[in-house]
Amino acid sequence: MTSAHISAALRAPAHRMAKAGFGKRHVPDEAPRGAADFVHLPVREAAIAAYIDRLPEGAAIGYKVLAEELPDYGQQACRSALDRLTRAGHLRRIKVQITVEGSGLRWVTRTFFSRAARSADWWARYIRFIRGVDAPGQPAAPDEVPSSQPEPGVPAARSEAYAVLAGLGGREPRLQLSEGECVALEQLVQEWLVRGVGREQVSQALVSGLPASVHSAGAFLRTRLENKMPPAPQPKKNEIREEIVGALEMCAFCDEDESTGTLVDGVCVECRADIDRDEANGATGDVPDTFLARPRQRTDVAARVAGLRAAAGRRAVPGPRAR
Structure with missing residues (x-):
């Protein structure tokens, strides 16, 4: 060589x-x-x-x-x-x-x-639904993009918020969620992240102080996410705020x-x-x-x-x- x-x-x-x-x-x-x-x-x-x-x-x-x-x-x-x-x-x-x-x-x-x-399909999904970097509030990416040549084994793009929810069951079995429940709660967790709460802090806030039994993990977490939502950060002086409204591959x-x-x-x-x-x-x-x-x-x-x-x-x- x-x-x-x-x-x-x-x-x-x-x-x-x-x-x-x-x-x-x-x-x-x-x-x-x-x-x-x-x-x-x-x-x-x-x-x-x-x-x-x-x-x-x-x-x-x-x-x-x-x-x-x-x-x-x-x-x-x-x-x-x-x-x-x-x-x-x-x-x-x-x-x-x-x-x-x-x-x-x-x-x-x-x-x-x-x-x-x-894969090319992964990038196509990501370009249409840029999120998790600097585009809070964008719609959730679809799991599949129609393709004439599907690529088996290529996972759909998932947000950091989805990963937080999917990982809760490993930390606390009473909070095991289905894929649909993760998707339904994804935007609430994303809002926590946008407001400056780190991934580990969000997880800790959701698993700590649980009651003796949790009958519905999805309903319980929705209530907790809504009731404990941190305050929105105030813009800093002279800070320029931006929002992504469109994206094209170049x-x-x-x-x-x-x-x-x-x-x-x-x-x-x-x-x-x-x-x-x-x-x-x-x-x-x-x-x-x-x-x-x-x-x-x-x-x-x-x-x-x-x-x-x-x-x-x-x-x-x-x-x-x-x-």
């Missing part, structure tokens, strides 16, 4: 932030970060994915910015890597329409990153969106053709050593990635060769 220059993936250095309201966003309900999160990807894509994963919300993660921050790769290499991450289901670029208090409607562009690889690399063109796995036909042409011409490799501003940082990261692949029963994937 050739040496992959991915030491940057192990840290989250100072990185350029996007304009206020734009930039990177996490999707909800992510599993904790693990060492083998991206072993299914080629080495370069795994490195860039790990780097993006550690960046804060609002970071600029366009291919030009990444090329500046990761000097081993040029712009074409970073664009090709982002294309593969998008195809694999880790990225989607979304144009979000928001109402901003005092200034009416406006559009912002955000790139949503998922540590787990998601091409990961240009201004084309689903209302004006055809997107396949998050990329328009024209951009995909450009990237394929660059790859065919060999224009997406590493930056040659002679063009680097500083020597490459040779580390044991490549060996670590190879070990993770071996542990997962996968053959090592060669990284791109310097041109």
Whole structure:
């Protein structure tokens, strides 16, 4: 396995932030970060994915910015890597329409990153019903999206509020809920979260001080959620409040969106053709050593990635060769 220059993936250095309201966003309900999160990807894509994963919300993660921050790769290499991450289901670029208090409607562009690889149907549900990130009060996402090619085994997107309710039965058997009861109570729990109460605090408030017997867990929890609802937070001075009113999937690399063109796995036909042409011409490799501003940082990261692949029963994937 050739040496992959991915030491940057192990840290989250100072990185350029996007304009206020734009930039990177996490999707909800992510599993904790693990060492083998991206072993299914080629080495370069795994490195860039790990780097993006550690960046804060609002970071600029366009291919030009990444090329500046990761000097081993040029712009074409970073664009090709982002294309593969998008195809694999880790990225989607979304144009979000928001109402901003005092200034009416406006559009912002955000790139949503998922540590787990998601299916196209999952992203379709999420784009239609963005929730759990910064869009309180949005309608609940449907469990299914009609598809001519259903993907068995892909779970429906679930909100943090739903997860709180679904987990109560494991903490207190008297509060075991059905799926329908979780859905019915989801918005009440979401309102608690919006009002600044953390997930663990909500769970504790619901399971503590129970009576000797609970005849109907759903009815009991509804009463408790309504009666103990915390006060709505008062807006801070000079705080800008926004509400999402619409969302459209955009091409990961240009201004084309689903209302004006055809997107396949998050990329328009024209951009995909450009990237394929660059790859065919060999224009997406590493930056040659002679063009680097500083020597490459040779580390044991490549060996670590190879070990993770071996542990997962996968053959090592060669990284791109310097041109």
